[in-house]
Amino acid sequence: MVVINIPQPTVSVTPLDVDTRMTALRKMLEIRLTEEKIQEMFLANLIRGTTHLCIGQEGVSTGVASALRKGDTVTCTYRGHGHALALGMSVKAMIAEMMGKTSGCCKGKGGSMHMTDASIGLLGANAIVGAQLPIAVGAALTASMKNTGAISVTFFGDAATNIGAFHESLNLASVWKLPVIFVCENNRYGEYSPQHWTTPVENLSVRAASYNIPGVTVDGQDVETVHAEFKVAAERARAGEGPTFLEMKTYRYLGHSRTDTGPYRPPGELDAWKERDPILLLKVKMIADGQLDEVEFGELRDAAERHVAEAVEWAKQEPYPTEADLLTDIFYEG
Amino acid sequence: MPVLTYREAVRNALADEMRADENVVFFGEDVAAAGGVFKTTPGLQEEFGSKRVRDTPISEEAFIGAALGAAITGLRPVAELMFADFIPVAMDQIVNQIAKYRYMSGGQFMVPLTIRSAQGGGVGFGTQHSQTAENWLLNTPGLKIVLPGTPVDAYGLLRGAIRENNPVIVLEHKGLYNLKGEVPDDTGVLELGKAKVVRAGRHVTVVGAQLMVHRALEAAETLAKDGIEVEVIDLRTLAPLDTATVLESIKKTGRLVVVEEAPHTSSWGGDLASLAADEGIYYLDAPVKRVNMGRAMFAYSEPLETLAIPSVERITAAIRETAYTQ
Numbered sequence: 094m095v096v097i098n099i100p101q102p103t104v105s106v107t108p109l110d111v112d113t114r115m116t117a118l119r120k121m122l123e124i125r126l127t128e129e130k131i132q133e134m135f136l137a138n139l140i141r142g143t144t145h146l147c148i149g150q151e152g153v154s155t156g157v158a159s160a161l162r163k164g165d166t167v168t169c170t171y172r173g174h175g176h177a178l179a180l181g182m183s184v185k186a187m188i189a190e191m192m193g194k195t196s197g198c199c200k201g202k203g204g205s206m207h208m209t210d211a212s213i214g215l216l217g218a219n220a221i222v223g224a225q226l227p228i229a230v231g232a233a234l235t236a237s238m239k240n241t242g243a244i245s246v247t248f249f250g251d252a253a254t255n256i257g258a259f260h261e262s263l264n265l266a267s268v269w270k271l272p273v274i275f276v277c278e279n280n281r282y283g284e285y286s287p288q289h290w291t292t293p294v295e296n297l298s299v300r301a302a303s304y305n306i307p308g309v310t311v312d313g314q315d316v317e318t319v320h321a322e323f324k325v326a327a328e329r330a331r332a333g334e335g336p337t338f339l340e341m342k343t344y345r346y347l348g349h350s351r352t353d354t355g356p357y358r359p360p361g362e363l364d365a366w367k368e369r370d371p372i373l374l375l376k377v378k379m380i381a382d383g384q385l386d387e388v389e390f391g392e393l394r395d396a397a398e399r400h401v402a403e404a405v406e407w408a409k410q411e412p413y414p415t416e417a418d419l420l421t422d423i424f425y426e427g
Numbered sequence: 428m429p430v431l432t433y434r435e436a437v438r439n440a441l442a443d444e445m446r447a448d449e450n451v452v453f454f455g456e457d458v459a460a461a462g463g464v465f466k467t468t469p470g471l472q473e474e475f476g477s478k479r480v481r482d483t484p485i486s487e488e489a490f491i492g493a494a495l496g497a498a499i500t501g502l503r504p505v506a507e508l509m510f511a512d513f514i515p516v517a518m519d520q521i522v523n524q525i526a527k528y529r530y531m532s533g534g535q536f537m538v539p540l541t542i543r544s545a546q547g548g549g550v551g552f553g554t555q556h557s558q559t560a561e562n563w564l565l566n567t568p569g570l571k572i573v574l575p576g577t578p579v580d581a582y583g584l585l586r587g588a589i590r591e592n593n594p595v596i597v598l599e600h601k602g603l604y605n606l607k608g609e610v611p612d613d614t615g616v617l618e619l620g621k622a623k624v625v626r627a628g629r630h631v632t633v634v635g636a637q638l639m640v641h642r643a644l645e646a647a648e649t650l651a652k653d654g655i656e657v658e659v660i661d662l663r664t665l666a667p668l669d670t671a672t673v674l675e676s677i678k679k680t681g682r683l684v685v686v687e688e689a690p691h692t693s694s695w696g697g698d699l700a701s702l703a704a705d706e707g708i709y710y711l712d713a714p715v716k717r718v719n720m721g722r723a724m725f726a727y728s729e730p731l732e733t734l735a736i737p738s739v740e741r742i743t744a745a746i747r748e749t750a751y752t753q
Contacts, residue, residue, distance in 0.1 A: 103461065130698040166500060200533030216499060217532060221523050227489045231496020231504075238478060238502065245496075258519075261489030268484060269635065422534035423569055425592040 095365040100342055106261055106321040109159070111384050114375065116321045117159055121151040121372045122397040124175045127184050128129060130401045131191060131205075135351055140191045144205045145172040148348040149256045152371030153278050154179040154246075156319025160327055164241060166214045166226035166232045166277065169248040171206035172278075172345075173218030178246055181213045184404040194411040195394050201414050202422065223253040226262035226275070233271035233336075244272040249368035252283025254297050263304040263338065275306075275338045278313065280345040301338035311378065313341030316367045317378075344369075428611055434604040435686065436578040437467045437543070440585035441505065442676040445475050451589060454481040454490060455507030455543075458472050458679060464509060465545055465604055491517035495525050498540035498594075505589060511546035511560035511598055516561075523593045526569030540595075541588045545639055547600040547688060548725045548736055557725035557732075559687075560598055561636075562694045571595040571619055572666040576637040578608035580663055583617030590616055600637040622669035625674065627658035631746050634699055635686040636662045643686055646743040655750050665695055673699060674707050681712035682749045683736060686737055687719040694719065718745045 098116045109117070133145055147154070150172075158179035161167075169176040177187060182198060191205050198210050206220040216232060219225040229247035236243040253259050254277060266273045277297055281288050294300070301308025307329075311322045319341060326337035344366040348355040355363075367373075379385035384427025431439065445451045453471060455630075461484040462469030474478040483490040487508060494504040508514055514521065521542070529536050548557035561572050573588055573595060575581040581599065588595035625640060626647050633643045640661045647657035658676050662669065677683050683703050685696040700715040723735035 170498075198533070199531060199535070202533045203531045207531045209535060211499075211532070211535045216496070216536075217528065219524075221519055224524055226520055227492020227520060227580065228496035228499075230489060231493035231498070232500045234452075234493055234497045235500035235502050258488050258492065261484070261486035262492075264484055265486055265489045265493065269481070422530045422532075424571075425529065425534075425537045427592065 095359060095361040097369060100312050101423050102318050102321065103309050104202070104301040104314070104321050104325050106318050108378070108382070109317055109320060114379055114384065117155050118157045118372065118375050118379065119393060119397065120179055121316070121375070122394055123184065123400065124151045124154070124178045126394070126397045126401045127178060127187065128174055130405060132347070133216065134405070140192070140205070142204055143350045145350050146347045147172045147345060149366065150278055150280055150343045151175050152314070152316040153276065153313045153319055153341045153343055154248070156316040157276060157323050159316070159320050160324045161246070162243070164214065164243040165246065166216050166229070166243065167246045167248070168229045168232070169218045170225065170249070170250060171218055171220045173206070173208045176218065177208040177210065177215055180210070180215050182208065182210050182400055184401055185407055186210070188404045189408040189411050192408050193413060194408055195414050195418070196411045200418065201423070218322055223249060223256035223258035225249065226253070226258050229273055230262050230266050230271060233266065233273040234269065237271050244274060244391040246274045246276060248276045248278060250283065250299055251277060251279040251281065251288055252291065253277070254300055255292060260293055263301065263306055263336070266336040267304040267306050270333065270335040272333070273335060273336040274326045274330060277338065277340045277355060278343055279340050280343050282345070282349065282357070284349045285353060287353065287357060296340060298338060301368060306336050306338050308338040308340065310340045310342060313343035314371045314374060316371055316375055339382070428609045430607050431582070431610045432604065433578045433581045433599070433606045433608070433705070434464055434465065434467050435586060436582035437599060438469065438471070440582045441468060442471060442474065444586055444589040445471070445479065445580045450501065450503045451505060451670045452479045452497065452502050453505045453507070454483050456483055456485055456509050458482060458507050463507065465601060467604070480555050487513050487517040488520055492520040492524060493526060494540045494542070495520060495538065498538050499528065499536040499721040503589065505541045505543060508542055508544040510556050511544040512555050512558050514544060514563065521564070521570070522567050526567045530569060532578070534667060537592045538594045538747060539592045542596045542696045543585070543600040544596070544598055546598045548732055549602040549638060551727065551729060551732065553727040554725050559689045562689055564596060565666060565695060566693070568667060569594065571664070573597045573619055573664050575599065576603065576640050576661050576662065578606060579610045579614055580617065582610050583614045584619065584663065586616040591619065595619065602638050613730045620664045620667040620669055622660050622662045622664070622672040623673065624658060625661045626657065628658035628680070630656045631682040631744040631750050632658045632660065632673070632678055632680045633684045633686060633742070633746060634660045634662060634673055636665070637688070639686040639688050642737065642739045643742055644748060645739045649743055650746055655746065657663050657746060668695070668698070670702055673702065677707045678710045681710055684718060684742070684749050685747050686742055687717070689719055689734055691717065691719050692720050713749050713751065716745045716749045718742055
């Protein structure tokens with residue numbers, strides 16, 4: 094029997110209003126169904142390379158995005174489809190990118206690991222573990238110097254807290270008191286290695302203390318808790334009080350990447366986490382509060398499924414880049 | 428006409444760009460309060476304040492990455508990486524991030540950032556504080572690489588780099604910081620990517636950068652007494668490389684000597700030899716000669732370091748050999 098320790102909230106978590114809940118539920122379903130479709134397309138060789146799916150972790154990106162404002166910026170990881178969709182990237186732009194099409198968010202030059210859309214504040218998903226943290230510190234420097242009131246968010250995994258860029262970034266952001274929120278998605282595995290093999294502390298939030306930054310361990314499966322804890326950190330950052338490190342305890346249902354079946358998981362662990370599925374938790378609350386029933390939930394799910402299917406059919410018809418695109422976008426000309 | 432040291436020229440360029448554009452910010456290790464370990468930036472923090480001119484922790488990866496994040500969100504950062512030997516510490520940010528950020532986003536961002544760093548040997552700093560860094564970077568598309576060799580170029584090219592809407596790495600030569608030279612008041616901003624014929628001659632073309640150009644000029648002076656007229660080209664920018672100026676010179680002289688303060692393998696000297704073979708073969712009257720450090724490293728001991736770096740004598744001998752005179 095695998096027992097999951099659920100972190101207790103450090104702030105008061107009040108229920109979100111029904112519209113915000115409904116938006117979050119729709120968003121999590123969109124992420125889940127998009128990724129299920131992506132997995133299917135990979136297995137059918139409709140998408141090349143590799144992919145890293147965040148199925149099971151949707152509560153973190155959705156909860157954070159629900160507390161952001163226009164002008165805020167985000168850098169994230171190669172497990173970044175959820176972040177991109179939560180911020181408002183269209184499923185079409187994402188699927189077209191994954192298929193290497195010109196109408197993809199990066200004109201097909203990025204792919205699964207580099208979802209980027211400056212127009213929604215998404216400064217880029219990164220394929221190098223930890224590299225997105227310094228970049229987020231720089232975006233926060235701009236916000237701070239121009240007094241925009243914006244905050245900079247960076248998502249990273251548990252294993253990234255063992256890389257130098259993590260420590261350098263927390264330190265720099267703290268000494269410069271920059272508006273950065275460091276959001277660690279602790280899904281318990283760094284690629285194929287369980288956290289306790291590689292990391293000598295259980296709660297990664299303790300690492301913030303040596304940089305004089307508040308560190309909070311959060312139940313990443315409850316979207317309302319994520320929203321509430323993040324909101325407090327965001328208010329601190331906007332008030333000029335500096336960075337916060339939020340460790341979101343979460344879980345990825347699938348392997349690290351396309352070829353990983355996850356044989357390293359203890360028996361029962363996946364099932365235990367599925368009982369704390371972020372979509373399920375919100376659905377149960379909404380049903381209990383009379384805001385949703387099973388039929389309506391089924392309709393939401395079907396609508397999301399149709400939306401994703403339409404995006405795939407559309408993307409299939411879109412053109413590939415040509416030789417004319419080979420050497421463009423290397424330098425800004427002008 | 429004002430005479431400045433190379434060091435003063437760097438400082439003046441930075442100050443002039445910071446006056447011209449409030450989005451220009453400058454940071455690095457000990458650059459603000461201390462004015463830089465090579466004293467290239469004294470007084471900037473006093474003039475522009477502690478927000479625009481900042482000391483960083485010794486965290487090269489973080490502050491070079493922060494320069495990228497700042498550049499793509501509206502600032503025009505200049506980051507100093509102190510010794511060029513520290514570039515590998517920030518290599519992920521430079522090679523995987525800065526150089527590729529525009530490309531892999533499908534052109535969504537401009538990346539107007541400048542990294543300044545001091546390279547080169549001859550001053551006894553030993554193996555990890557003397558190397559030239561340009562060849563580590565040249566294999567990466569997406570970067571512009573500038574190597575000023577005179578005060579006027581240090582001034583004008585740094586201003587040009589800061590104005591660029593693309594990432595530029597300016598590698599200053601630490602052995603040249605005390606070099607004096609005229610920097611005309613109207614120097615302004617120099618365009619990147621232009622080599623300069625610093626001495627005209629019709630017998631042999633010698634191509635180099637920074638310290639090697641100064642040594643090539645000494646060699647040319649000696650050889651002139653023997654009737655060998657050497658044309659010396661200062662590349663000034665290595666990416667993009669001004670191949671036209673080099674080819675035009677070979678067309679005239681038929682002979683090419685490439686001088687580098689760098690190891691022999693995988694270097695721009697090899698690229699120029701390849702250029703000559705590919706596009707200049709019918710102009711050549713002699714094999715291309717390369718003068719460089721071979722497999723030697725920058726040693727601490729003065730006799731060893733002196734042997735490692737191409738000397739005026741080695742350059743002179745190579746030119747004579749190419750010109751078929753002994």
